Amino acid sequence: MTGTPAVEGFFDPEAQALIGSKCTGCGTYAFPARQGFCPNPHCGSDTVDLVPLSRTGKIWSYTSASYQPPPPFVPADPFVPFFILAVELAAEGLVVLGQAVAGTDAQDLRVGRDVEVVTDVLFTEDGENKLVWKFKLVEATK
Amino acid sequence: MTEPKRVAVLGVGMHPWGKWGRNFVEYGVAAARAALEDAGVAWPQVDLVAGADTIRNGYPGFIAGATFAQALGFTGSRVSSSYAACASGAQAIANARAQILAGLSEVALVVGADTTPKGFFAPVGGNRTDDPDWLRFHLLGATNPTYFGLYARRRMERFGSTAEDFASVKVKNARHGAANPNARYRKQVTIEEVLASPMVADPLHLQEICATSDGGAALILSSVEFAKAHGIKPLVTIDAVSTVTPVYPNTTIEMPNFATDSSAAVPLPKMGFRPSITAAIYEEAGIGPKDLSMAEVYDLSTALELDWYEDLGLCGEGEAEQLLRSGATTVGGRIPVNPSGGLASFGEAIPAQAIAQVVESVLQLRGEAHGRQIEGARVAITANQGLFGHGSSVLLRR
Numbered sequence: 158m159t160g161t162p163a164v165e166g167f168f169d170p171e172a173q174a175l176i177g178s179k180c181t182g183c184g185t186y187a188f189p190a191r192q193g194f195c196p197n198p199h200c201g202s203d204t205v206d207l208v209p210l211s212r213t214g215k216i217w218s219y220t221s222a223s224y225q226p227p228p229p230f231v232p233a234d235p236f237v238p239f240f241i242l243a244v245e246l247a248a249e250g251l252v253v254l255g256q257a258v259a260g261t262d263a264q265d266l267r268v269g270r271d272v273e274v275v276t277d278v279l280f281t282e283d284g285e286n287k288l289v290w291k292f293k294l295v296e297a298t299k
Numbered sequence: 300m301t302e303p304k305r306v307a308v309l310g311v312g313m314h315p316w317g318k319w320g321r322n323f324v325e326y327g328v329a330a331a332r333a334a335l336e337d338a339g340v341a342w343p344q345v346d347l348v349a350g351a352d353t354i355r356n357g358y359p360g361f362i363a364g365a366t367f368a369q370a371l372g373f374t375g376s377r378v379s380s381s382y383a384a385c386a387s388g389a390q391a392i393a394n395a396r397a398q399i400l401a402g403l404s405e406v407a408l409v410v411g412a413d414t415t416p417k418g419f420f421a422p423v424g425g426n427r428t429d430d431p432d433w434l435r436f437h438l439l440g441a442t443n444p445t446y447f448g449l450y451a452r453r454r455m456e457r458f459g460s461t462a463e464d465f466a467s468v469k470v471k472n473a474r475h476g477a478a479n480p481n482a483r484y485r486k487q488v489t490i491e492e493v494l495a496s497p498m499v500a501d502p503l504h505l506q507e508i509c510a511t512s513d514g515g516a517a518l519i520l521s522s523v524e525f526a527k528a529h530g531i532k533p534l535v536t537i538d539a540v541s542t543v544t545p546v547y548p549n550t551t552i553e554m555p556n557f558a559t560d561s562s563a564a565v566p567l568p569k570m571g572f573r574p575s576i577t578a579a580i581y582e583e584a585g586i587g588p589k590d591l592s593m594a595e596v597y598d599l600s601t602a603l604e605l606d607w608y609e610d611l612g613l614c615g616e617g618e619a620e621q622l623l624r625s626g627a628t629t630v631g632g633r634i635p636v637n638p639s640g641g642l643a644s645f646g647e648a649i650p651a652q653a654i655a656q657v658v659e660s661v662l663q664l665r666g667e668a669h670g671r672q673i674e675g676a677r678v679a680i681t682a683n684q685g686l687f688g689h690g691s692s693v694l695l696r697r
């Protein structure tokens with residue numbers, strides 16, 4: 158997938174992983190990454206590392222964007238409805254939002270299903286792909 | 300238990316909700332004048348104007364307190380302006396109450412009003428890559444209904460709620476709102492009509508998601524001593540106000556964030572954010588859910604009203620659908636919820652909404668809510684939550 162992130166700093170398009178922060182003091186994660194301070198009120202550390210987050214998680218909930226969202230969303234023309242998933246990353250204790258990849262079937266969405274983080278095109282600007290993280294269902298192993 | 304820190308509600312006023320397309324200042328002034336008249340107070344007697352801000356109407360919206368004070372005619376009163384998204388009104392109430400209790404103000408005007416665009420709420424313009432509200436629209440296309448849909452689906456998965464359960468909330472609130480002259484939508488609906496409206500954020504349909512409205516609401520607050528000397532109608536007091544933040548880690552996905560806090564290293568708090576808002580007010584007022592006569596809650600979606608039943612302690616977790624079906628939350632039932640018609644009948648005029656919840660509570664407690672009156676109402680609670688972690692709850696008593 159060639160292109161550049163629509164906004165820098167949220168994910169690594171090569172590694173197909175979200176980038177969060179991890180506090181060097183207490184181990185608390187944050188996404189988006191916190192710059193320079195830990196969100197844990199009992200910590201007070203101002204040193205955090207940038208770390209890739211788990212590439213897989215479980216659906217916590219899901220919904221559809223059946224109508225075209227307003228700017229600064231950049232819609233396809235014509236607008237194609239899509240799904241938005243809230244996905245639980247167990248190791249980090251986070252629930253993260255992301256679009257489901259195009260072609261995801263409503264019938265296949267279920268709370269608790271496994272998904273993986275993938276790099277995908279958010280929109281195209283002057284012929285260049287603007288990239289974002291999305292979630293893709295992991296095929297159930299038989 | 301310490302005595303509640305009471306202030307009196309001398310007067311209430313509203314500008315009807317709708318899509319009027321006029322300047323928000325007009326609605327605020329109309330609401331303020333109605334509240335002054337209801338209170339029997341002349342504008343120059345007001346020594347504090349506490350405005351609830353709107354970010355949509357340019358600089359006058361950011362400084363709502365001064366904007367309304369100027370529109371009513373500057374008198375040299377104290378002034379404050381509060382922004383806390385949907386909880387802005389509660390912050391303005393909290394500010395006025397604190398100044399009255401501190402003896403810094405005797406009679407205060409609390410006022411909020413908004414003029415809204417058509418369609419989804421959108422963030423402030425520009426290329427603001429450090430603003431989570433901008434980012435969620437840009438990177439995810441996540442509108443406010445996205446979050447409502449996520450909560451609704453979660454509720455279905457956890458408790459087996461049905462589409463009909465959610466639609467029944469709208470049917471109830473539309474019935475209440477039909478009797479409210481300040482409501483924007485005054486037509487009763489059926490479950491079938493709700494479910495036939497277009498899907499917006501699965502599993503929620505258009506008629507299950509609150510619209511955006513123009514409107515204004517105002518209160519005249521005073522010390523209890525002033526109210527008694529003034530000799531008003533049935534004395535209604537604000538006994539407690541909750542404006543708390545969440546406790547870290549908040550593991551519910553909240554607007555406008557695109558991730559929750561992390562529970563990896565810090566133990567979960569005793570309760571989630573919404574229940575903590577009302578726990579704080581019950582503790583401050585020294586009462587519990589059993590003492591309530593009614594509740595006005597923020598039904599941004601039909602499903603969210605059911606979440607509030609549980610967060611208010613009106614029933615146990617997973618029991619809200621049963622409470623709704625029993626008729627308990629309809630006017631005439633044990634604990635009516637949203638007798639005003641709620642956001643379902645009003646649509647959201649953000650800075651006015653938490654104030655409007657208090658207006659309805661006062662009308663009910665005074666016995667003036669014609670056509671939707673809860674007999675013998677004594678104690679009312681309002682509950683709401685503003686973007687970014689603003690709790691909002693007001694407890695009133697007659």
Ligand SMILES: [Zn+2]
Nearest residue numbers: 180183195200
């Ligand atoms: Zn830390």
